[in-house]
Amino acid sequence: MTEVPSASRRDADHDSLAPASPDIAGATWLRRIARDWLAFVVLGTIALLGFAKVGEDVFNHESGSFDATVQRWMLAHQNAAAHQLFTGITIVGGITGMEVLAVLGAVFFWYRGRRRVAASVLVAPVVAIASFNVIKRIYERPRPLGLGDPVDSTYSFPSGHATASAAVCCTLAYVLWRERFIRGWIALVIAIGAPLLVGLSRLYLNVHWATDVIGGWCAGVLVAVLAVVLYDRYRRRRSTAAARTTRTHPYS
16 A cells, blocks of 8 residues: 655655755855855965065065075086976976966866856966066066076066966966866865976076075965956856756756
8 A cells, every 4th residue: 555645744855855045055155255265365365475575585685595595405406307307397387388378278168168267267377477577677686697598588586487387377276176177186286286396497497596486486376366266256156146046946
């Protein structure tokens, strides 16, 4: 004999299928925003304070001892294989390379129908390049002599390679992770590993001082935070629109 569900049982089953109430969904949304913004504020503040400290030391000519120590260590550990490796890294991870990477990322998101995501990715190289060009003219810091290869004629602080790589790689890594194209650990490898190698290549090739690279990393992270905030603003709007559609047509 088939059991007929009671009225209370049918109501309970119906409630379990219904979407979450607006109050619960709203509270969850607010908690998520608070958590994300806290992370952005903390990271942005650390990067800003780091750049301010390094910039102050460079401006007041107080970084010479540290820069000279790092330079001596790098020059004492030169070999042909490492020189070739870091030359390749500095070419691939250069400003042009980062521009190409950002454009490829933007094209990928545009092709996937996420045009505003593509725009937020392109913010990183544009702002990074504009920023370090302005700052270089303010400091007018001479570069090291290099290792016999041609040295860029631009000023030294901050490193354009370090700034652009941190800005582009951190932004792309975060966006690809949030859009669920890559796992979290892969995003960390891209965001940390790539700028680290690019910055080290500039030190190994003796075309930048250590504080140039550290300042560039800090500036790049600041730019990435800006790009990520713009991206997350769009992402919240997209999520809110999807939630409204679900509440309006819960069983469509």
